[in-house]
Amino acid sequence: MSERTFDVAILGGGPAGYSAAIYAARSGLTAAVFEQGMPGGQITTTDVIENYPGFTSISGAELGDKFREHAEAAGAETVYAMVESVERMPSGAYRLSSGSESYESPTLILATGAVPRTAGFVGEDTFRGRGISYCATCDGMFYRGKKVFVIGGGNAACEEALFLSQIASEVVMVVRRDQFRAPQGVVDKLLEQPNVSVAYSRSIIAVSGGTFISQVTFRNNETGEEYTEEFEEGSIGIFVFAGTKPVVELFSDLVEIADDGGVVTDEGMATKTPGLFAAGDVRSKRLRQVITAAADGAIAATSAYHYVRG
Ligand SMILES: Cc1cc2nc3c(=O)[nH]c(=O)nc-3n(C[C@H](O)[C@H](O)[C@H](O)COP(=O)(O)OP(=O)(O)OC[C@H]3O[C@@H](n4cnc5c(N)ncnc54)[C@H](O)[C@@H]3O)c2cc1C
Numbered sequence: 001m002s003e004r005t006f007d008v009a010i011l012g013g014g015p016a017g018y019s020a021a022i023y024a025a026r027s028g029l030t031a032a033v034f035e036q037g038m039p040g041g042q043i044t045t046t047d048v049i050e051n052y053p054g055f056t057s058i059s060g061a062e063l064g065d066k067f068r069e070h071a072e073a074a075g076a077e078t079v080y081a082m083v084e085s086v087e088r089m090p091s092g093a094y095r096l097s098s099g100s101e102s103y104e105s106p107t108l109i110l111a112t113g114a115v116p117r118t119a120g121f122v123g124e125d126t127f128r129g130r131g132i133s134y135c136a137t138c139d140g141m142f143y144r145g146k147k148v149f150v151i152g153g154g155n156a157a158c159e160e161a162l163f164l165s166q167i168a169s170e171v172v173m174v175v176r177r178d179q180f181r182a183p184q185g186v187v188d189k190l191l192e193q194p195n196v197s198v199a200y201s202r203s204i205i206a207v208s209g210g211t212f213i214s215q216v217t218f219r220n221n222e223t224g225e226e227y228t229e230e231f232e233e234g235s236i237g238i239f240v241f242a243g244t245k246p247v248v249e250l251f252s253d254l255v256e257i258a259d260d261g262g263v264v265t266d267e268g269m270a271t272k273t274p275g276l277f278a279a280g281d282v283r284s285k286r287l288r289q290v291i292t293a294a295a296d297g298a299i300a301a302t303s304a305y306h307y308v309r310g
Helices: 015-026 041-045 060-074 136-143 155-165 184-191 290-309
Strands: 002-005 008-011 031-035 077-080 085-088 094-098 101-105 107-110 114-116 147-151 170-174 196-199 202-209 213-220 226-230 236-240 244-246 276-278
Touching: 008 015, 008 094, 008 101, 008 290, 015 031, 015 041, 015 060, 015 107, 015 290, 031 060, 031 101, 041 060, 060 077, 094 107, 107 290, 136 155, 136 236, 147 155, 147 202, 155 170, 155 184, 155 236, 170 202, 184 196, 213 236, 276 290
Parallel strands: 002 101, 008 031, 008 107, 031 077, 107 276, 147 170, 147 236, 170 196
Antiparallel strands: 085 094, 094 101, 114 244, 202 213, 213 226
């Protein structure tokens, strides 16, 4: 087993992790970002980001790569590894392990972000990857010329539906309530598309089929009525955008978890454990966006600096 040490370890290479890395490296700390996948985090699954200052419109993958490039130019390192365990040692330092490698640091910034929540209907797990998807950019192309249902009424659902409207023949938004939660400008842009329609006050409660989905059961949330529509197998897709769930499993014993599933921090991003900070979507917070994740990362790194330098 080999072991390396850093002043600050940053678990997660999304907007929060790389912003923390820029601030940590520029303050003279040795900093490593641990990332299991493509640098950039969740934004790499979206086609376009239009609300991050300085970029009128940029693809998520490109913005993520710019974050990585910036952090590495400042002197931070990316360690491409899936971290399997997080421990606080008797000395108070943190140890991250991945396979036969381990890494130690006096401070740790948790920036593991969030993953999509499932909608919870019958058959959702069974047909995942066979008609059910959580990422329009990743899977949209499989539905070229087909009908897709998009579950969700928030910003991400609308933006992803807009992307899908350029590929699919028809997009039906399935919105649980009688209105969208997304900003009006985003909704207006979506509803201008001729192939987009909305089923308000509607939920999907079950899907079934053979290899692919052939039946979808809906519930009208106002009347309680349930009805099933039939489709040719493989002719439809269902994209779920039902919010996200903070990724806390590796360190839930070291932090306090709030009702929304996120890590509780103070304004300096400190958790209840000394030297342990959290930033971005993994935190309990009101607005989970790139800009708030980046801001959290900057604050967490500044707090980590003061912790390391005493
Ligand atoms: C479809 C979609 C569209 C969106 N559109 C927008 C938008 O237009 N504008 C906007 O501002 N925001 C948007 N968001 C929200 C935005 O992506 C998030 O708020 C932001 O990415 C949060 O950043 P983060 O760094 O906290 O976490 P994440 O981006 O989730 O990054 C966390 C990283 O940690 C890594 N990680 C987790 N566990 C481990 C481990 N054990 N080992 C190694 N690595 C690990 C993950 O692989 C991931 O890369 C969108 C999100 C989605 C899903």
